[in-house]
Amino acid sequence: MSTYIKNSHTDSPKINTAQMIEVDRLMMDEYHIGLIQMMENAGRCLAILVKERFFDGDVEGKNIVILAGTGGNGGGALVAARRLHNWGAKVQVYTTAEEERFTPIPLHQYRILKRMGVSISLAEPLPERENIDAVLDGIIGYSLKGNPHGIAAAMIHWANSQKVPIVALDTPSGLDLTTGEFYEPIIKASATLTLALPKKGLFACETKKVVGELYVGDISVPQELYQEKGLGLKPTNIFRYSDIIRLY
Numbered sequence: 416m417s418t419y420i421k422n423s424h425t426d427s428p429k430i431n432t433a434q435m436i437e438v439d440r441l442m443m444d445e446y447h448i449g450l451i452q453m454m455e456n457a458g459r460c461l462a463i464l465v466k467e468r469f470f471d472g473d474v475e476g477k478n479i480v481i482l483a484g485t486g487g488n489g490g491g492a493l494v495a496a497r498r499l500h501n502w503g504a505k506v507q508v509y510t511t512a513e514e515e516r517f518t519p520i521p522l523h524q525y526r527i528l529k530r531m532g533v534s535i536s537l538a539e540p541l542p543e544r545e546n547i548d549a550v551l552d553g554i555i556g557y558s559l560k561g562n563p564h565g566i567a568a569a570m571i572h573w574a575n576s577q578k579v580p581i582v583a584l585d586t587p588s589g590l591d592l593t594t595g596e597f598y599e600p601i602i603k604a605s606a607t608l609t610l611a612l613p614k615k616g617l618f619a620c621e622t623k624k625v626v627g628e629l630y631v632g633d634i635s636v637p638q639e640l641y642q643e644k645g646l647g648l649k650p651t652n653i654f655r656y657s658d659i660i661r662l663y
């Protein structure tokens with residue numbers, strides 16, 4: 416295993432979506448760690464996981480399709496797109512909506528990619544390509560509301576039909592991170608990189624079928640934050656030896 420990725424030797428707490436949203440809020444409001452900082456760490460971990468786990472540490476010339484929604488999940492995938500492009504991958508980004516529909520920080524990532532000349536366009540139509548090496552799922556994260564519909568749903572069907580590794584950010588799009596309920600359609604990932612702490616829904620009995628290998632990436636949550644009132648979690652040091660931990 417790469418020095419960037421280690422197996423977990425500690426039992427970390429498993430949280431629900433509401434707790435994760437509270438972690439994000441505390442990060443920003445109480446600890447002044449901005450969303451842009453968290454997103455950079457999320458996207459960097461995702462790009463490293465793809466490079467190390469699926470391409471033996473070198474993505475030069477690899478065709479990587481990145482599917483991005485307009486929220487925080489898409490924003491992290493756009494950061495990963497930037498890193499993979501910088502490392503020599505041929506990156507193609509498809510989005511669920513036009514530029515003006517992106518929320519502010521993901522929009523910032525979108526505009527950086529455009530300035531870099533990375534191919535980024537609305538996923539209508541989705542590409543008919545045969546030489547794809549991997550797909551990144553940044554379509555929907557923990558703010559999933561019901562069955563994926565519209566372009567997001569079309570992207571999920573398209574990705575599942577590609578027969579190449581799909582690497583999901585935070586959750587396979589279509590999975591409820593608290594209950595593990597499958598919505599329809601749902602991404603069937605080869606690997607999932609969740610963020611900060613594992614979420615309960617990733618351990619429900621059928622979930623492995625859509626999660627694939629489960630990793631968790633460090634987005635720099637302070638130990639002190641986990642003990643704040645309203646969360647009451649034990650401090651956790653799962654990233655002591657590496658930024659990415661494999662959980663199963």
Ligand SMILES: NC(=O)C1=CN([C@@H]2O[C@H](COP(=O)(O)OP(=O)(O)OC[C@H]3O[C@@H](n4cnc5c(N)ncnc54)[C@H](O)[C@@H]3O)[C@@H](O)[C@H]2O)[C@H](O)CC1
Pocket residue numbers: 435438439450453454457484485486487488489490491511518554555556557558559560561562563564565567568584585610611634
């Ligand atoms: N600490 C962390 O875990 C961090 C997480 N980050 C990432 O941000 C997402 C959560 O971001 P948010 O902006 O709240 O929303 P999403 O990206 O999950 O989704 C919004 C996006 O999805 C569309 N949508 C929702 N439901 C549906 C549906 N049923 N059909 C179609 N489309 C749907 C919605 O319209 C929006 O476009 C979290 O998961 C992490 O990946 C941050 O990077 C910071 C740290």
Ligand SMILES: [K+]
Pocket residue numbers: 488552553554555556583584585586587588
């Ligand atoms: K996702």
